[in-house]
Amino acid sequence: MTPTVAATPPLPTPITPRAFSCVCGRPVFFRNSRCLACQRPLGYDVARGALLALEQAPSRAGLPAWREAGVPVRRAARYARCANLDTAAACNWLLDANDVAAGLTLCRCCRLTRTAPDLSQPQADVWWSRIELAKRRLVSSLIRLGLPVDPKPAGGGPGLAFDLLMPPAEGPGVITGHADGVITLDASEADDARREARRHELGEPYRTLLGHLRHETGHHYWQVLVEPGPWLAPVRALFGDDREDYGAALQRHYAGGPPADWGQHFVSAYASAHPWEDWAETWAHYLHLVDTLDTARSFGLDGERVELSYERFSPDLLADTGDADAPAFLRLVDSWMELTGVLNELSRSMGVADFYPFVLSAPAVRKLHLVHRIIRAAAR
Structure with a gap:
């Protein structure tokens, strides 16, 4: 038979x-x-x-x-x-x-760029091209996830805008960051050699243009989705109290580095600096895994189809959330861990750095789940 x-x-x-x-x-x-x-x-x-x-x-x-x-x-x-x-x-x-x-x-994507790099400066055209390519991938994901992606009006008000600024030849440099819906990016982050030097200097194993943009949109969506509504209390319960002095927290982080056990609680070392950074790093990681899995599945690949088994995250990890979509989220994360395990091995076969140099702890997965729930709620 x-x-x-x-x-x-x-x-x-x-x-x-x-x-x-x-x-x-x-x-x-x-x-x-x-x-x-x-x-x-x-x-x-x-x-x-x-x-x-x-x-x-x-x-x-x-x-x-x-x-x-x-x-x-x-x-x-x-x-x-x-x-x-x-x-x-x-x-x-x-x-x-x-x-x-x-x-x-x-x-819709180009309308978000409020300030383009000064094209009279050397390399500005190359850097602008690279930044906009990364931004198109980011914005396509945000829109398809159902998130609000509207350009900030010229006179101010709610919305999102990008200022892509060339670093001055002398004087203080451009500080990449977010303020009230405006994401400022140092255009020289598009220079591979400079970005690699900063990656080593700051000890950031995953520093990319797309990563920067995803992280900074996390700060934007904190203000849009978390701060004004019912999600603030559960986010504070899981990520910590964002009313902690932000400037002092960053000074402490850069002076003394992350806690030795940061990997047991956060998605990255920088996430340990302050609850806002924990949220933004977790937001960026969620966008990383969703878009990477979307790409893999678009080409017929999935973590569940690879010959590599990981211990799967238990539903008990997400207990008492009241989320009927929790099994789908766990499948998403399990598929991610299995797929990145194989992609890391492929990277090692080429003699390059791991594709995904992180290990997701149980607290980090709970935070990713909360980001997942907030995005799904915003889409509905």
């Missing part, structure tokens, strides 16, 4: 898909603005989470000049390409007909 083989369960659907195909059948990727096989123009529609092949549309007053290729003309959505396509930012995002009717020329 032939033994019955259990069917492999389907992979969870990616929230932000990362694998795409041109109408010619060749694979194309999130950053592409043109298919390298057939030379057809491409554009990213963030609302659909799709990279689309484009073709010129017949000219009609008030309508964008491009339409989706490979679908019946009557059903083909019409688009405009972002005005930053032909700048150093090289943006491949699209604007829909409503955007065009409103007189907009920049996509």
Whole structure:
């Protein structure tokens, strides 16, 4: 009698898909603005989470000049390409007909950049290109997760803005940080050699442009999602009291370093500096794992399909949360640990640093779960 083989369960659907195909059948990727096989123009529609092949549309007053290729003309959505396509930012995002009717020329991601680097300075164009590419990946995830991503009005008010500043030749440098919805980034973080030097100097094993941006949006969403509502008390109970003197806490951290047992309580050493930094680092880690798993699943990979077994986190770890979605969250984290275990081994095979140089403790997982719940609640 032939033994019955259990069917492999389907992979969870990616929230932000990362694998795409041109109408010619060749694979194309999130950053592409043109298919390298057939030379057809491409554009990213963030609302659909799709990279689309484009073709010129017949000219009609008030309508964008491009339409989706490979679908019946009557059903083909019409688009405009972002005005930053032909700048150093090289943006491949699209604007829909409503955007065009409103007189907009920049996509949802580029509209968030309040200050671009001064392109008269050396390397500014290269650094801007790298920053905007990382920002597009970040913003696509935030939008697809259902989070509010609105540009800050010119006169001030709620919203998000990015100031990408070139470091001065003399005098004080640019301080990367967040204040009231404005994320300031030292554009020289896009210089690989400088960033690597800072990584060693500060003892940060994972320092990337995308990591910086994810971390700073954590501070923004603290103000948007946590501070004004019912999540503040549970966040303080788990992350600590954010009313602790922030400046003094950072001075203490940089003078004496993290506590010896930081790995038993936090996702990173820097997270131990202050509850705000713990939240921002945990937020960034949540975005890391969700987007990486989305990418893996987009290409048919998943931690549950690799030949590597880890001890799984128990539901008891998340007891008394009242969260009906807890099993799905635990599956997410378990898949992450299994996938990164294999990716670390692949990195070692190439003789480079581990892909994911962290170990998630039980307290860190509880904090990630709270971030997960807050994001899901905001999306609903």
